[in-house]
Amino acid sequence: MGSDPQYIKFPDLTLAQHVFNLSNPSCPQTVRQTSLKKVQDAISENKMAPFYRHLAHPVEGILNHSGEGVPQHQASSTKSLISSNMLASRKSPQKIDFPWDESLYQSLVEDNKKELDAFQKEEGEAEEAAGDTEVLAARGKRAEFWARVGDKDKAIESHEALLEKTTFLGTKIDLVLAMIRIGLFFGDTLSVRKNIERANTLIESGGDWDRRNRLKAYKGLHLLTIRSYSVAAPLLLDSLSTFTSYELCSYSALVIYSVLAGSLSLKRVDFKAKVVDAPEIKAILGSGEDRVAALTGEVSSGPGANDEEMKDASTSRATPGAATTAINLTTLGAGSGIQAEAEAPVDFSPLANLVSSLYNGNYRTFFVALAAVEDNFLTQDRYLYEHRAWFVREMRLRAYQQLLQSYRVVGLNSMASDFGVTVDFLDRDLAKFIASNRIACTIDRVNGIIETNRPDDKNKQYADVVKHGDALITKLQKYGQAVRLRGSERS
Numbered sequence: 001m002g003s004d005p006q007y008i009k010f011p012d013l014t015l016a017q018h019v020f021n022l023s024n025p026s027c028p029q030t031v032r033q034t035s036l037k038k039v040q041d042a043i044s045e046n047k048m049a050p051f052y053r054h055l056a057h058p059v060e061g062i063l064n065h066s067g068e069g070v071p072q073h074q075a076s077s078t079k080s081l082i083s084s085n086m087l088a089s090r091k092s093p094q095k096i097d098f099p100w101d102e103s104l105y106q107s108l109v110e111d112n113k114k115e116l117d118a119f120q121k122e123e124g125e126a127e128e129a130a131g132d133t134e135v136l137a138a139r140g141k142r143a144e145f146w147a148r149v150g151d152k153d154k155a156i157e158s159h160e161a162l163l164e165k166t167t168f169l170g171t172k173i174d175l176v177l178a179m180i181r182i183g184l185f186f187g188d189t190l191s192v193r194k195n196i197e198r199a200n201t202l203i204e205s206g207g208d209w210d211r212r213n214r215l216k217a218y219k220g221l222h223l224l225t226i227r228s229y230s231v232a233a234p235l236l237l238d239s240l241s242t243f244t245s246y247e248l249c250s251y252s253a254l255v256i257y258s259v260l261a262g263s264l265s266l267k268r269v270d271f272k273a274k275v276v277d278a279p280e281i282k283a284i285l286g287s288g289e290d291r292v293a294a295l296t297g298e299v300s301s302g303p304g305a306n307d308e309e310m311k312d313a314s315t316s317r318a319t320p321g322a323a324t325t326a327i328n329l330t331t332l333g334a335g336s337g338i339q340a341e342a343e344a345p346v347d348f349s350p351l352a353n354l355v356s357s358l359y360n361g362n363y364r365t366f367f368v369a370l371a372a373v374e375d376n377f378l379t380q381d382r383y384l385y386e387h388r389a390w391f392v393r394e395m396r397l398r399a400y401q402q403l404l405q406s407y408r409v410v411g412l413n414s415m416a417s418d419f420g421v422t423v424d425f426l427d428r429d430l431a432k433f434i435a436s437n438r439i440a441c442t443i444d445r446v447n448g449i450i451e452t453n454r455p456d457d458k459n460k461q462y463a464d465v466v467k468h469g470d471a472l473i474t475k476l477q478k479y480g481q482a483v484r485l486r487g488s489e490r491s
Contacts, residue, residue, distance in 0.1 A: 005211065006171060007140070007178040008247040010147040011155075011185040015042050016086055019055065020382035022063055022098065023087035027380065036098065047115070049108035051150025054084065056100045062087060063098040083152065085187030088385055115145060136165060147178065152186050173202045173211050180218050181247065184225075187382075192222050213242045221248060224257055225383050227390065233261035233274075240280040252346045255284050256377055259351055260384070263358060264394055268402075276359050285352035350376050354395075363399055364420040370395055397433055404441055410450045412443065 018035035021027045027035075043052045055063045062084070119142045126134035143162050146155035156179060163175045176199040183191035199215050207215075220235035236258040239245075243254055262275040275281055350372035357366035370392060378388035403418070404410060416426045430450070433439040440453045 005177070005214065006174040007144060007147075007159075008174070010144055010178075011150065011182055012042065013181060013185055013248065015039065016185045016187075017382050018042075019063070019086050020088055020385070021380075023089055024380070024385070025089065026375075027088075039098075043108070044104075046148050047108050047111045048149045049105060049112050050154075052105055052108060054150065056098045058100050061098065061100065064100065083186065083188065085189075086185075086382075088382070112145075112149060116142070119145065132165075136162065139165070143175075143178075147182060152182060152188075155182050156191070169202060169206055170208065170211065173199060173207055173215075176202060177211075177214060177218060180222075184221070184248075189222075189226060192225075196222055210244065213239065214245045214248075217243060217245045217248055217254065220261075221257065221383065224261060225386075227387050229261045230265035233258070233265045236261055237274050237278070240278070250343045252284075252343050253381070255281065255348070256346075256351065256381070257383070259285070259355060260373075260377070260391070263355060264391065264398065268359075272359065275355060281355075285348050285355060347376065358395075358399065358402075361402065363403065363418045366399055367396075367420055396429065397438055400430065400433065400439060404439065404450065404452050408452055410452070412445070412448045412450055415450060 015038070018038045021032055021035035022039070024032075039055070042048065053060065055061050058064055119138060122141070123135060123138035126138050139158070139162050143155065143158040146158050159175050159179050159182075163172055166172050166175065176195050179195045180192055180199065183189070183195060196215075196219055199218070203212055203215055216235050217239040220232045220239060223229075223232035223235065236254065239254060240258055243251060249257075259275060259281060262271060266274060350369055353365060353369035354373050357363070357369050374388055374392055378384045378391060384391070399419070403415065412423055412426065416423045419426065421429075427443060427445065430439065430441070430443060434441060434443070442451050442453065443449075444451065
């Protein structure tokens with residue numbers, strides 16, 4: 001089981017991000033123009049006739065303005081559309097149009113037909129003169145072909161057919177991982193969840209170390225897309241030290257996902273050990289000295305790390321930093337920097353500000369950093385975009401809880417000043433969390449204070465028993481009335 005992973009080249013998930021950029025109203029115009037060219041070049045280079053039709057067809061195309069009233073998953077009268085959820089919104093930005101070229105489409109269709117005929121011929125010759133291995137290799141080329149040209153249904157169908165005929169466990173896992181990426185490419189959450197369960201079953205039956213680590217990153221990213229940050233955080237953070245799944249995302253993206261998931265869901269002690277002091281993250285988010293120390297192995301994550309070494313966010317990172325390339329310490333340790341060099345530089349300073357200000361309790365800087373993270377990361381990433389408002393709200397809640405748990409009574413004006421917001425905004429924002437029982441406190445506007453309520457555990461347990469007991473007694477009474485027999489029926 002030490003063979004190299006197969007079927008990892010297609011589909012190209014960066015292409016799905018470019019399609020997302022075309023429909024993202026918050027994406028800069030220059031980025032949309034660049035993404036448009038990237039998509040057009042990929043379609044021409046990879047002969048993606050089905051995908052080109054899915055995007056640009058005058059009636060069925062999801063990016064064509066004339067078809068913007070047609071749901072992405074709705075079937076037309078002549079041909080079913082490819083089911084996808086790739087766009088940020090139903091309507092594409094009016095400043096960018098995705099042109100439909102009938103002659104280009106027909107040429108792509110002809111090229112696809114020639115390739116399929118060649119695959120069919122190769123498979124026929126393998127069946128006649130060669131063995132099962134050669135036949136499966138020919139079928140594998142067809143499966144990769146459908147993934148490459150962007151036909152979701154046929155790609156899944158061909159991968160499933162190949163999976164049934166394959167006997168090698170490693171190849172089976174690779175095929176299921178490929179189907180997970182097809183689901184991620186087209187935004188099919190149900191398909192991704194189903195195939196992750198299948199991959200997990202295969203891995204547990206004897207998967208090798210590399211494929212186990214790959215699946216960990218796949219699971220973490222999927223959980224991120226369905227808003228399960230608390231479950232995704234440990235998987236993503238663990239993947240930082242063993243990451244090799246560049247077919248899934250770049251190392252820079254993995255750092256962003258890991259830090260965001262950890263900042264939202266981890267307890268303070270774990271947040272300190274796994275995010276603030278993690279060498280893989282310090283090598284990217286840290287200051288110059290922290291980065292050098294992380295790269296040379298002088299720092300290590302854990303409870304023993306010194307808190308005093310962390311600088312105040314307001315002084316150490318008051319201004320945005322220059323864009324840098326994320327450094328994968330695993331790749332660096334192996335003596336290969338190919339993947340790091342291929343990645344586009346990213347300005348991680350808003351993320352670094354968010355982490356340091358949250359841990360240090362610099363809440364005014366934290367709110368500014370949170371807004372910068374929303375603008376630079378949450379609204380620009382296809383996996384984070386849908387949950388951006390929820391993430392910002394939950395991070396505000398975390399900051400409120402962190403401050404209030406340290407005090408019995410807090411002045412309303414003082415807390416508003418700490419966060420750099422008005423008293424009215426703080427009052428309205430806290431009221432929502434108090435009403436939903438997310439924060440145990442009361443606001444006294446007359447005296448201008450916030451009083452924290454800390455019910456002890458035993459009283460809370462007693463109240464829960466009484467509450468649930470009353471509900472159980474009510475249900476039993478209703479059940480008894482429903483099944484009570486009359487005297488004449490008891491015999």
